[in-house]
Amino acid sequence: MARAIGELCRAGLVVVIDEFQYFTRAALKRFNSFLQAEVDKLRDSNIKQGGLFVLGSLHADMNQLLEDKGAPLYGRLTQRIKLDHWDFEDLLDVFRSQDVLAPSQWLTLWTFFEGVPKFYHDAFEQDLYQVGPEKFADELLTRMFLRSSSPLSEEADTWFLRELRGRSLSMLTFLADHAGCGNGELLAGVGAPEEKTQISAYLGKLVTNYEMISKLNPVFSDEKSRNARYYIADNFLQAWLAVAKPAREAARMKPIEKTLELARPRLMGLEGFAFEKLIRKLQQECSRKGKGDFELSSMQLGYWNRPKDASRNIEIDLVALDETNKRVRFGSCKRSADAHTNTSVAEFERHVEGFISARQHRHMQDWTKEMVLFSPTLTQGDRAHFTAKGYIARDLNDYAALF
Structure with a gap:
């Protein structure tokens, strides 16, 4: 053979x-x-x-x-091929063909399934696309995960986690509830101080070999930055550990409605994190395809610092650079437009000013500065309100119109 x-x-x-x-x-x-x-x-x-x-x-x-250096095929690699998921443009073809037209539905689907074709086919088989926006999230959990016949009820445990044991599984479980934590917090969360070296080795494998955990460094920092943050790389695995699996375990002992009441707050928090990730990917996709109004020269996955004085903390969801035209775009992402309150917007302004005034960023002080507020859906009233204050307002319908 x-x-x-x-x-x-x-x-x-x-x-x-x-x-x-x-x-x-x-x-x-x-x-x-x-x-x-x-x-x-x-x-x-x-x-x-x-x-x-x-x-x-x-x-x-x-x-x-x-x-496994003793395995016959150890080291027998000749290429690494990066296969990404469907783009947002591809997903829009699916959404439109199935009359799934509400951005809230798009976000919920992307939070769980990102761009994996199989999962969208499974949702079609469960008639999920026939459900209206009001009940959509509940029905997704129920039909795809909670029923005994649900197609994805054991998917993550079977595909991702069956053979992971001990510290590796502990890290993924901890990160599901503490997305974006730092190295010290992660190590402390999964083991005793004397196990630090051993745990770091497991973490390195999950980041480098398996690519199940993403290590994100602050903008303009190098790979050795002590300010790195860690996230579960795959949307489906993150959603399974943070929402679907706890809900499935609860459903074994509680009625579905009680289970959904417990799951909804966790899902809302997860969607907020997923929305930030989606906006960053949309910035890249639009620039790559020549769509939209911002040409990227560098895409940063957010900015944060680690000041000794906590009052000088800087946290920005999106920093996009167009170095050719000397433009910098700062973004604040909220799952609901109502969350862009006067207080949150003022805090956003403070963080951007802190970024611009920092010594390593002062060369951008003469650049065109754009402040963008992102939410899945914005009303005409929301847009008028934010525009009058000098902000650009963007929602998922704006990106859909580009494709």
Whole structure:
């Protein structure tokens, strides 16, 4: 079988082996050594076409390739290919085809499923797109996660978490409830001080090898910044650990309505975090496709600092730079337009002024400064109110109009 795979690759074909984790079992393990020999021959033959993909359990496959130095396929990687999810433009095609027209529905779907086609198909199979905006979030949880026949009731535990144990699982669970925490807070949350070195090693693997955790540094900082923040990289995994799994466990002992009452506040908090992430991705997508009114030269995933004086704290959701035209755009994201209160906007202004006056940012003082308030939906009254105060107002309908 291994020789046949080698011949097919040399003939210019691409071979894909699915469910590859079964080859880690004792009865099939010898196959890995034979395949290793063929892979080494193929790597040395400089073939112009053809190749081999192995697909299967995230942990089992990645361990074989990246961690277990005794595994036959350890280090047998020749390429890293970044496969991203559907863009917002692609999702709009789905939403429009199914008459899902409310931005609140778009945000809820994106919070759980981001741009993974399979999940949107599962939602279609459950007739979720027939539900109106008022009951949409409740029905998504009920139909997709809480019923015994729900298609995603065990999805994350099966796909992502089944083979993760101990500290790795503890870190993901802690981050689900403490998104954006720092290194010290994360290490303290999952173990004793004497285990710090061991826990840091687990964290490094989840960030670098598995890419299940994103490490975000402050704008203009280097990779060694002690100010880094950590997030679960995948929307579905974050939503599962923070909302869906606790709700599913509660549903085993409580009526659905009681379960939903407990889940709603957690979902609202999660959607607020997801909305920030969505706005950042939309800025990048629009710039990449030549849409909208801002050409990015650098996209920053928010800005924060770590001052000794807490009163000088700076926290900005979005910092976008157009260095060619000397423009800088600052954004404040709120899940509800009502949350852009006079107090929150004044705080936003204070943080931007602190950013501009900082020594390393003073070269931007002569740049065109844009202040943007983002929410999923804005009324005409909201827009008029914010525009009169000198702000740009943007909602998801504005981005939908661009596509």
